[in-house]
Amino acid sequence: MLIRFKKSFEKIAMGLLSFMPECKEVRKLQETMQEYGRNKDWHLYLWKEEDILGTIGVRIEGDVAVIQHVSVNPSHRNLGIGKKMIKNVREQYEKDYEVCADHATEAFVDKCDMESSSSQV
Numbered sequence: 001m002l003i004r005f006k007k008s009f010e011k012i013a014m015g016l017l018s019f020m021p022e023c024k025e026v027r028k029l030q031e032t033m034q035e036y037g038r039n040k041d042w043h044l045y046l047w048k049e050e051d052i053l054g055t056i057g058v059r060i061e062g063d064v065a066v067i068q069h070v071s072v073n074p075s076h077r078n079l080g081i082g083k084k085m086i087k088n089v090r091e092q093y094e095k096d097y098e099v100c101a102d103h104a105t106e107a108f109v110d111k112c113d114m115e116s117s118s119s120q121v
Contacts, residue, residue: 002056002088005036005044009052013044016055016071022104023069032069044069047085056085058093065089065097067105083112 005013014033023029036044036057047054053076057069067089072081086109093099101109 001048002045002085002092003048005046005055007037009046012052013046013055016046016052016073017057017069019071019074020069020104045085045089047072047081054081054085056089058089059102060097063097065093065099066102067099067109068102070105070108082108083115086112087116 010033014029017023017032018029023032036042041060043058043060045056045058046052047056054072055069056067056071059066059068067086070082070085072085090099
């Protein structure tokens with residue numbers, strides 16, 4: 001289930017985001033978390049089953065919702081969690097926005113979209 005980020009989940013979210021190449025450096029990771037906290041157009045979500053297993057970030061730019069961060073706990077990868085997060089974000093945003101990926105998430109989002117469309121055939 002996709003839940004909205006709360007300050008009480010900050011350490012978990014930071015840990016998950018740190019798996020993304022562009023957030024490896026502590027300073028960059030801290031700046032990213034601060035931006036999610038202060039920018040009304042940046043939205044961070046967590047994927048929770050029994051535990052929090054993943055995170056996904058969305059940036060609003062006009063009429064576009066840009067998926068800019070997707071990260072899953074390494075011990076829970078290849079179980080479809082990232083795909084579920086993408087699907088849930090699309091469902092949440094596509095009524096009001098065109099949903100796309102940024103450069104860092106594009107390959108993964110495209111892969112999820114291709115798998116989704118091939119499984120519906």
